[in-house]
Amino acid sequence: MDFNLTIEQKMIRDSAHKFFAKELTKEKIRELQENNTEIEEGFWKKIAELGWLGVSSSQNSSDEGLSLMELAALYEECGRSLMPTVFYSTIASALCIANCGNADQKTELLPAIADGKIKVSMAITEPQVSHDLNYLETRAQVINGKYYVSGQKLFVPNTNTADYLIVAARTEDNTSDTGISLFLIDKASEGITFEALNTFGLDSQSEVVLDNVEVPADRIIGERGTAKNIIRKTTDQTTALQCVEMVGGAKEVIRMTADYIKKRVQFGRPIGSFQAVQHHMTKMAMDIEGSYYTAYNAVWRLSEGKPCAKEISLAKAWIGNAYRETTIMAHQLHGGIGYALEYDLHLYSNRAKTTGIWQGTSDYHYQKLADELGM
Amino acid sequence: MDFNLTIEQKMIRDSAHKFFAKELTKEKIRELQENNTEIEEGFWKKIAELGWLGVSSSQNSSDEGLSLMELAALYEECGRSLMPTVFYSTIASALCIANCGNADQKTELLPAIADGKIKVSMAITEPQVSHDLNYLETRAQVINGKYYVSGQKLFVPNTNTADYLIVAARTEDNTSDTGISLFLIDKASEGITFEALNTFGLDSQSEVVLDNVEVPADRIIGERGTAKNIIRKTTDQTTALQCVEMVGGAKEVIRMTADYIKKRVQFGRPIGSFQAVQHHMTKMAMDIEGSYYTAYNAVWRLSEGKPCAKEISLAKAWIGNAYRETTIMAHQLHGGIGYALEYDLHLYSNRAKTTGIWQGTSDYHYQKLADELGM
């Protein structure tokens, strides 16, 4: 048992902390969210230079990409600083390619992503499909060795900034385990249309309609018919990492609230000295402290190649409720000021709501956990 | 809208309060529970004289039995005073006969029950059947106009004191709505054996094995094949009444706890002055105050002949958790003393656990409620 980050992980965390404090101010975040602005090239370039867009292309890699545990240390700071989600969707796509792309794809795409030259996002879910790909309706027909993809995708993140989309489409008309494939589709392809959604988290999500979009056969990620496995593996990683992100955000909410209630005086004493207030804070702290262990445990097990379905679902179920409940209580402890847009709290409340649902609600994961318990 | 008890209901409640204070001491309850003693004849005679064992044989009755709302006022006091459950199982059986017995049965049995001369209990559930009678395995075969009942009943209340059991048995070998009948069986019949269960609530429950027990055809309650309806109707009544009983018990726990924490001094002040303690108490009070309205509402709607499936499930779901949680918190606020057998709190904790499960757990009733909401 060892609950300390390694020196490398700590270094990443500390440098992220410093970098965000300087480069990712809340003003910038507001500007991005309120006006749906694209993240500036300069910022993206800097994080590319810091090496944060490179993921290891294989588990026993000697390349320079970040390992999952290093990503986790980074994600915790991202959560604390409300990193725009284009970072997460890019890393998700990179992980997807690293997990299962063929050699050519890895060589072509991963360095380009790592260098900040291209951004990729994943288009999996549909109006009637959140988790179970057996219900996927987007189809890819093969004609003369080319694929033609048609369908409707919903809740696709960051299409505004992405250069490519990884699209899940049905290549067999049955519910076999090999019926679905992933296509790397150039966003500029003919036949794609986008409509932005207005989201609670003020992150960028869209509806994407694909109308007979032509895709060359070599743009299938990995092998034809392997999408289910690839998505499962990638989702495991992105879910576990997201849990750490959420821990980072929740910790910041607790810090912010503790600061406020120490200073806010009513009835002649800091409200942080009231027992009811202290017990609220203790609950928040316990929930998030527990989340911290479960989230890192999930990433750690993944990175060690150990079975981890149980741990990922447990982590997401727990932090999924805990982050949101922490923001709800933080609003209560802040009173009026926490409710004002000029204050930062609501930015976290927005993110907590989104992340509580994204990659599966707590109730969804409790049921998955029950499966894993053999029930 | 009128949330006041009528004068008649208040009179019953007040006389019950006085009667129990004198006749149903906690010493008597301990003695009954610890030694599985039968309730003394004198006590039973007195409550018969008070008219508490007589239920109205029809809704628009001019007879002298208690109406459901009068029963409710009485049950609240019963809950407060931990009335032995033989009272509840007797009233349940009387309601069952009053609901659906034929004229002879009503004339024969209801006055005998009301006068305290006989006690009846209901034997419905089986090892694999809690709510859904379609799974009932106890069978009644008819041979030469007589029925022969065989099967295994579990969780049958108060067989030690009952003179008769109302037994649900399958008379058709299918899952039709008319396949199950209720038999009034003399406890002394040949072929019945009993084994007492050790229950959390230290109430009397038994396993009952029926081995080819002979029952005359006129001992079918109501009509052959009507058990499902009868049980549904009776269960509605007993569940709603039980909710009021639980409210009475929970109120007493709150009273007991408030008294204690006003007197108990630590750190130089009554522990009841600590904010955390006050908030625990407020939660308990709110939960039980809410239960009060929902419980009486359920009984009221029943007594008015209005649709009430939703209201009964809601009431039972709510008080089912609230009573138990109130006792759990009461233990916490009492510290050591609440844990000592010489103190009365655990008697309520026991009853709260039993009643939380008896007639359906909260989770069971939430699902029933969802059905009623059309989901």
Place this chain on the structure above:
Amino acid sequence: MRFEFTEDQIAWRDKIRDFLRQNVTPAIQQEKRNSDPITNGPLAKAFLEKVKKKGWIGIGWPKEYGGMGETMVKQFIFLEEFRTAKAPAIGMTLTSLAPTIMSVGSDEMKKEWIPKIVDGEIELALGYSEPDAGSDLANLKTEAVIDGDEFVINGQKTWNSEGHVATHEFLACRTDPDVPKHKGISIILVPIDYPGVKVLPIHTWGDVRTNEVFFDNVRVPRSNLVGNLNEGWTYAMMALNLERFDIGSIADVRRLLIEVVDFLKSTTVDGEVLSKNTIVRQRVAELYSELEICKWFAYAAAAMIDEKKFPMKEMLMGKVMGSELKAKVGDIGTQVMGLYGQLRQHSKWVPVNGDVERLFRVAPLFRFGGGTNEIMRDIIAQKSLKLPREGAR
């Protein structure tokens, strides 16, 4: 006991319901969504004119002031029907401030102000909170000094929700700094267009605009004093109690839950109709149960008022439970929608017109507004359970 309305009450409810069915158009509801809940657009104004014509402005007011002198239960039915219909609300000026003036104001004040309030010529903003006087309202520092026939007012109010739409502040001021805090406060009606009053907006998470209001040597006639000098605390509490009642009403939330159920019934995800998912069913049933209980607190409180009892416990419990339920229904209501639950108002795919997610964002206000729930819980414990006050806060 009777857990249903009387025939007379049902007739009243149906009358209102009919009116609302005919007059609350989707366009009015949409207009309401597009603005903050306090600012009435032209459709809402026209609608409220119709309400006034029905004579429904002062249902509980004495008849002498043009009211109907009706019971609290009927007032509450009215409030609930309006909420259920997502109708524009009758403002606080009419529901809680005017009744306070009627009850404690001088005859001159009543004669002069009430008709103007009824005409809509005067709308009041609640001027209580200050930067250092939130939960600890008695700590307020805005001072009104008597100078001849006038008060001279200096200070700052905050969370002044109606500041940008009202004509006057219903302003709590310190008029005697030398007595215990509660005893030196007066209520003064201050025209917002007077020199020295400045209103600055605060925008909030729930899309509701509120304001900071500054008073710099504002001179107001002494006749603008409500009731007696230095008795303002009592009057403020009077109005606040009415406001808490208001917060305890969750008819709008009940309507929303039903709309959530409709969405769940009509939406299939991953091969399952959402309303058939057992956990979703459980969550909805739990919320429904709490809403029902909360309803009883409010009905019991209303019925008690009509019996001339003061339903403190019932009102406080309703306030605490109702305000926390708003957050819960907003939160769990979006949760059970899955990915659709993370959409915001005005999105093509957003369920229930975004009213559920909006509720989640508006909800915090009710938990600390009208007195924080922590303090409400203290009061319930101390007044209703008689627990000792000493050192509790």
Place this chain on the structure above:
Amino acid sequence: MRFEFTEDQIAWRDKIRDFLRQNVTPAIQQEKRNSDPITNGPLAKAFLEKVKKKGWIGIGWPKEYGGMGETMVKQFIFLEEFRTAKAPAIGMTLTSLAPTIMSVGSDEMKKEWIPKIVDGEIELALGYSEPDAGSDLANLKTEAVIDGDEFVINGQKTWNSEGHVATHEFLACRTDPDVPKHKGISIILVPIDYPGVKVLPIHTWGDVRTNEVFFDNVRVPRSNLVGNLNEGWTYAMMALNLERFDIGSIADVRRLLIEVVDFLKSTTVDGEVLSKNTIVRQRVAELYSELEICKWFAYAAAAMIDEKKFPMKEMLMGKVMGSELKAKVGDIGTQVMGLYGQLRQHSKWVPVNGDVERLFRVAPLFRFGGGTNEIMRDIIAQKSLKLPREGAR
């Protein structure tokens, strides 16, 4: 980071596990059920003799006292394996009081007492609580007055769990009434068979016997003083911290939950296997999650101690969560069993040998024992989140 045991730790765990598999018979477990957890029957005594022969009495003790000088993580593994196996427990005398004596006792005391403790010749009872000194332990009034070479002790202890099985009290007494409360307390070892000591039973809901103990002019040699005069508060806290650690371990509860799942899997009611009921699955998954989190608090605390850090936050959080989990698993664990959940130990049909319902009855003890969870929460807020103490209690 490493969220699993090292190979060395796994080997240690397996060694204990093997031993327990061979030596914890169903008969031993049943004997434990038939008595209160503190009284060891003949089978338990024989079992603990074997444990002693393995050299496992003082795993964390310094080697000079016959201990193994092992890490806290290994001690914790040992504790968890014993709990998981439902094995008779090594008493508090060995786990927390003897280490306190080793750490602060005089050389003479250690030389005289430790071997006897190891031999089982001396067993200690924790003499802290008094009728007016529960949460407010420093308020204790039992006094020890020096008279020549002796202390003369008068007073009363309560909730003295080991009073009827121990040979001596580890007694907290007031030795200086004229200084602030915490500073006038000493710990004295008092033989229970001395004249003037009287032990009266208190029977509890959880079938655990505890005691009131009265001291009437009990004379004890001064050499029975533990450590220094008037420093008893520090020693008591030292032992209490170890006890809180103990409460935070929920390995036994984890085992019970698994047994509950086994019951649910093998039981069909109303045509449904209980473990396939969605709500039942949800409840179990929720409990499982909390148990896992609680485990991390304990492991983190143990690992930090081995790194010479003081894991106050982790221990307190583990204590609060662990103790409340016991009630939850007892409560919800019986709830999901349906009607079977209302059976009590020793009933033919009772699931999991009644260990789940018993847990519900034992659970309250852990929530107030070792410091009430309310106070634990205060401390977490004040020490770990640095919230101000003023007026908090």
